[in-house]
Amino acid sequence: MRRVYLDYSATTPVDPEVAQLMMTYYTEKYGNPSSVHGFGQEAKEGLEKAREQVATLIGAQPTEITFTSGGTEADNLAILGTADAQQKKGKHIITSAVEHHAVLETCEYLEKNGFDLTVVPVDEEGFIDPQAVAKAIRPDTILITIMHANNEVGTIQPIAEIGKIAQEKGIIFHVDAVQSLGKIPIDVKAMNIDLLTISSHKIYGPKGVGALYIRKGVKLTPRVFGGGQEKKRRSGTENLPGIVGFGKACELAGERMEEEEKRLAVLRDKLMDGILERVDYVKVNGPRGDKRLPNNVNVSILYVEGESLLLSLDMMGIAASSGSACTSGSLDPSHVLLAMGLKHEVAHGSLRFSLGRQNTEADIDYVLEKLPAIVDRLRAMSPLYDQILHNNAKVQ
Amino acid sequence: MYSEKVMDHFTNPRNVGEIPDADGIGEVGNPVCGDIMRIYLDIQDDVIKDVKFKTFGCGAAVATSSMVTEMVKGKTIDEALEVTNAAVAEALDGLPPVKMHCSNLAADAVHAAIKDYRDKHQK
Numbered sequence: 001m002r003r004v005y006l007d008y009s010a011t012t013p014v015d016p017e018v019a020q021l022m023m024t025y026y027t028e029k030y031g032n033p034s035s036v037h038g039f040g041q042e043a044k045e046g047l048e049k050a051r052e053q054v055a056t057l058i059g060a061q062p063t064e065i066t067f068t069s070g071g072t073e074a075d076n077l078a079i080l081g082t083a084d085a086q087q088k089k090g091k092h093i094i095t096s097a098v099e100h101h102a103v104l105e106t107c108e109y110l111e112k113n114g115f116d117l118t119v120v121p122v123d124e125e126g127f128i129d130p131q132a133v134a135k136a137i138r139p140d141t142i143l144i145t146i147m148h149a150n151n152e153v154g155t156i157q158p159i160a161e162i163g164k165i166a167q168e169k170g171i172i173f174h175v176d177a178v179q180s181l182g183k184i185p186i187d188v189k190a191m192n193i194d195l196l197t198i199s200s201h202k203i204y205g206p207k208g209v210g211a212l213y214i215r216k217g218v219k220l221t222p223r224v225f226g227g228g229q230e231k232k233r234r235s236g237t238e239n240l241p242g243i244v245g246f247g248k249a250c251e252l253a254g255e256r257m258e259e260e261e262k263r264l265a266v267l268r269d270k271l272m273d274g275i276l277e278r279v280d281y282v283k284v285n286g287p288r289g290d291k292r293l294p295n296n297v298n299v300s301i302l303y304v305e306g307e308s309l310l311l312s313l314d315m316m317g318i319a320a321s322s323g324s325a326c327t328s329g330s331l332d333p334s335h336v337l338l339a340m341g342l343k344h345e346v347a348h349g350s351l352r353f354s355l356g357r358q359n360t361e362a363d364i365d366y367v368l369e370k371l372p373a374i375v376d377r378l379r380a381m382s383p384l385y386d387q388i389l390h391n392n393a394k395v396q
Numbered sequence: 397m398y399s400e401k402v403m404d405h406f407t408n409p410r411n412v413g414e415i416p417d418a419d420g421i422g423e424v425g426n427p428v429c430g431d432i433m434r435i436y437l438d439i440q441d442d443v444i445k446d447v448k449f450k451t452f453g454c455g456a457a458v459a460t461s462s463m464v465t466e467m468v469k470g471k472t473i474d475e476a477l478e479v480t481n482a483a484v485a486e487a488l489d490g491l492p493p494v495k496m497h498c499s500n501l502a503a504d505a506v507h508a509a510i511k512d513y514r515d516k517h518q519k
Contacts, residue, residue, distance in 0.1 A: 305430055307454035311398075311406060324454070325430045333430065345427030345452075381412050381458065383434045383450040384427060 003317040004363045008202075008295060008356030009151055009179060010321060015204040018248045022206060025241040033238055034229065043240050050247025054211055057250040058177075058196060059187035066212045066233045067243050071178040071199035073223075074212035075102040077234065078174045078195040081220035082143045083110050086172065090140025092116045096128050096157075097339035098150050102197075103176055104335075107145070116140075124341050125287040126155035134165045143172045149180035152323055152336045152352060153286030154296025156184065163192030172218060178202055178210075182253030183293055184261060194218050200242065204357065205249030209242035256357075264355050265294040267364055271353060272297050274368040279375050281388070285337060285350060295355040298323075300337075300346045303385040304378040309351055312374040318367055323350040345384065398455055399489035405459035410466050413448040420516070422508025424501045431457045435465075435505040439513055442473050449505070456491050456499035460484050464502035473510050479503050 005013075014022075025046060031039030033047045051062040068074045083093065095107050097119050111117040118136040122128055128146060137144075144166045149156045159175055166173035174195040177186055182203040188196055196213035200206055214220060214233065226235030269288075276282055281302040286292055301309060306322025313320055323334025325348060332338070333347035342350075353367070379385040398406070418436040425431040431453035438446035447469050451461040464484050468476040481503045485491045491500060 303452065305453050305457070308406070308458060311403075311455045315407065343427075344430070348427070348430040381409065381450055382452040383423070383432050384452045386414075386450065 001317045002366055003319075004359070004366055005319045006353040006355060006359065006363070006367065007319045007321050008359075009352070009354035011201050011207065012204045012356055013358070014201075014206055014245065015249060015252055017252065018205055018245045021248050022241040022245040025244050029240075033240065034227065046240060046244045047238055050243045050250075053247035053251045054198070055213075057182065057186070057254045058198070058213060059189050060196075060213050061216065063231075064188075064213050064216055066214055066230045067238060067246075068210045068212055068234055069208055069239070070201075070210040071100075071176070071197050072102040072210075073234075074197040074199070074210045075100070075174075075176055076106050077212050077220065077223050078197060079103065079106045079110070079143065079145060080223055081233075082172050082174065082195070083115060084221035085219045086142035087115075090138075090142045092118070092138050092141040094118045094120060094133060094136045094141060094144045096120045096122060096146050098122050098126055098128075098152075098155075098336045099145070099147055100151060100176055100178070103145055103147070120146075122155075122339050125291075126150055126153045126285075126336065126340050127287070127291075128157050128162070130158050130161040130165055133162050137165070137169055137171065141169070141171050143174060145174040145176070147179070148175050148177040148186065149184070149293045150286070150336060151179045152334055152350075153298045153340070154179075154293035155286050156180065156291050156293065159193070160191045166194075167192040179293060182250070182257060183264075183295060185257070188213055188215065195220075200246035200249055203249045203253045206242045206245045209239055209246045211246070260357065261294045264359075265290075267355050267359060267361065268292075268294055268297055270361070271355075271364045271367065272299070274364065275299055275371065278368060278372045283342075283346060285340065285342070297353040297355070299351055300342065300349045301351055301375055302346060302349055303382045303388060304375060305348050306333075306350055308378050309349070309374065312378065313367075313370070316370045316374070318370065321352045321354075323352070324348045397492060398459075399491075401463075401488045402455060402459040402491065405462040405488065406455045409449075409458055409462035411448050411462065411469070412450070414450065415446060415448050418448075418509075420509040420511075420513030422505045422510070422512055424505045424508055425453070425457075427452070430454065431499050431501065433457060433461050433502055433505040435461075435502075435509040437506075437509045437513060439473065444468050444471055444473065444476055447506075449502075454495070454499050456495040457501075459488055460491075460500055460502035461505070463487050464506055468506055473513070476506055477510060479506065 306324030337347035
């Protein structure tokens, strides 16, 4: 059976070139970068080269990159580290309703421990209004944390505008850029970003490694104490194979970004238009055009439930994801879709396809060939669809 | 994630559809929680002669609906009332823990349909 992976926003395969490089750091250059001897020093060289490669992709200096175990740890370090370092100045944090759980849960933890939290809403396409952020600022605001691009609906936030507002007020600005890295340009200086979270496994690097960009001069209290690695910001022997893999993945992503962005946007629009043409009662979630990640398609297929769609697609070899409650492990559907004003039943029928390097036009054709019959089958079972047909018949 | 039986019932659900002029119709769940199950019963002399279902929901919701129709078809309504949600899950070789609460309502839908039948026939 044909297999089509359309869940690149969940994770990506490791680029063979990256995997090959990593292997040498498992078996040959296995030294500890903190060691004085040659083994340690060649590992240290690999570590510092990776730091440069990561920094280059986001317009930072290598000294501003702190490696972590992933995006979640980088988010935690950014938020908890800032809260701890700045709490004498104030205890107010601003975030948005559509952040990743690694940000939201961390902010909510602080809220339970004496901090004030303002959660800025989004419009029906998932956009944050920079003016709403400006209005939420108080004298005791110490941190604004807003994602660059949304993981579910691909909405790209006006980060440079929000960054300007934060800079004018002298407030630390953290951006979770896990989904945008390597897909669209990021320039931490031009966007006035103080802290930026990035992750390796979303850009064809290995899992278990990420980084936090910390602008020179920004004070953070570490969350992990120990041997003082990463300039005491994140102790623990460096995950060197992971880090060099991440560095290489950043280099490759930088080389390929411009071309890949265009290629994926064409496939994205073909898939979205194709679904709208072939299936009735479909709602596009998020914006269309260049304010959306080039690899993200998110639609709600009304009157059917997301997990049923995923199971049915999987039987055809197609891997996608959904914001349905059944796939979230809780009883509520996606907080992102609800924040955009979707009704629960519409959010339950959401379907995300996230495209990547290995996808071709033939993959999109395959999905467009299989999806309509899957929807028809599930709708034939759906009491909600009955009601719609019945009501439409009455109207006519 | 799901047992083979669940996937079998999800892929080839038994007794999907409606019964025109059904003797009893039961519906449980709501669109907010993401599961709606509607059961139609054809009852003669207190025996369930035919049963059909329509379900909006996840794989477990569809599979439990399908399974419960097989379990109650041909039974008396008193026997059908003894079929529980837990028994349906067991007949499917179990459900993931998170599904036991939210998507395991098919027996409730049958019971609601029987109540509907009794309400209509006892006036």
